[in-house]
Amino acid sequence: MKARATETQRKTRIQKENEARILDAALESFSAHGFRGATIDQIADHAGMSKPNLLYYFRRKQDIYEALIARLLDTWLEPLRELNPAGDPLPELRSYIRRKLEMARDFPRESRLFANEILQGAPRIKRLLESDLKPLVDEKAEVLRGWMKAGQINSVDPRHLIFSIWSTTQHYADFDAQVQVVLGPDRGAEGRFEDAARYLETLFLDGLRPQVKPDSGPRVRSF
Known part of the structure; x- marks a missing residue:
C-alpha cells in the first residue's frame, strides 16, 4: 500500500522524513501493543505529529502497518539477496x-513484530510474502541446488536449509530474554551473539562441507 502523500506527486525530502517518522513511531506502537492494540492516536503521539497530519500520509492504520512490514521485509531479505551464485x-x-x-541483535523489535504477524497466519501480509519473499527464496534455492549438484556442498533440501538458518538466527531476537537468563550473567552479555555465530557456523558449515574424497566424486541427491 503506497503512502497517501505519494499518490499524486513525487515525494519531497520533508515527506520522506515524515513518512520515516511515522513508520518509526508505528514500530514502537505495534511492537508494544500488536496490530489490534495500537491506535492512530498512539502512533501520531510517538511521531510528534497531529492526527490529521499523520492521516495526510496514511489513510488507515492498516496502511501504516503494511508499509512498516514492507520496509521490514525488504531489510530482512537483503542478506539473502546478496548470496552470490558465483561465490x-x-x-x-x-x-x-x-x-x-547481526539483524537479530540490532533489530529485535522488528523481528518480534514480524514473528507475531506470522504466528497469526500472516493475515495482513500474505500478499507481500507471495510477491516479495517467495520468488527470492525460489531463486536462492536454485543457487543452493546448483552448488549441491556441483559437489561444492552436501545435498540437502535447499528451502529447509534456508528455513533452518532463519529459525536459529531469529531465535536470538525473539527469545533473547530467555537466552540471557539461561546463559547467565557471565555468558549472557554482548558476547552471546559472537558465541552463537561460532556455534551456528559449526552447525551449518560442517554439516554442508563435503566429506568425500575428490577422486571418488560427490554423491548428489536431488531435491
Whole structure:
C-alpha cells in the first residue's frame, strides 16, 4: 500500500522524513501493543505529529502497518539477496548466517513484530510474502541446488536449509530474554551473539562441507 502523500506527486525530502517518522513511531506502537492494540492516536503521539497530519500520509492504520512490514521485509531479505551464485559456497553461507544474526541483535523489535504477524497466519501480509519473499527464496534455492549438484556442498533440501538458518538466527531476537537468563550473567552479555555465530557456523558449515574424497566424486541427491 503506497503512502497517501505519494499518490499524486513525487515525494519531497520533508515527506520522506515524515513518512520515516511515522513508520518509526508505528514500530514502537505495534511492537508494544500488536496490530489490534495500537491506535492512530498512539502512533501520531510517538511521531510528534497531529492526527490529521499523520492521516495526510496514511489513510488507515492498516496502511501504516503494511508499509512498516514492507520496509521490514525488504531489510530482512537483503542478506539473502546478496548470496552470490558465483561465490565460494561456504564463505557465502557463513556471511549470510553472520548477517542474519547481526539483524537479530540490532533489530529485535522488528523481528518480534514480524514473528507475531506470522504466528497469526500472516493475515495482513500474505500478499507481500507471495510477491516479495517467495520468488527470492525460489531463486536462492536454485543457487543452493546448483552448488549441491556441483559437489561444492552436501545435498540437502535447499528451502529447509534456508528455513533452518532463519529459525536459529531469529531465535536470538525473539527469545533473547530467555537466552540471557539461561546463559547467565557471565555468558549472557554482548558476547552471546559472537558465541552463537561460532556455534551456528559449526552447525551449518560442517554439516554442508563435503566429506568425500575428490577422486571418488560427490554423491548428489536431488531435491
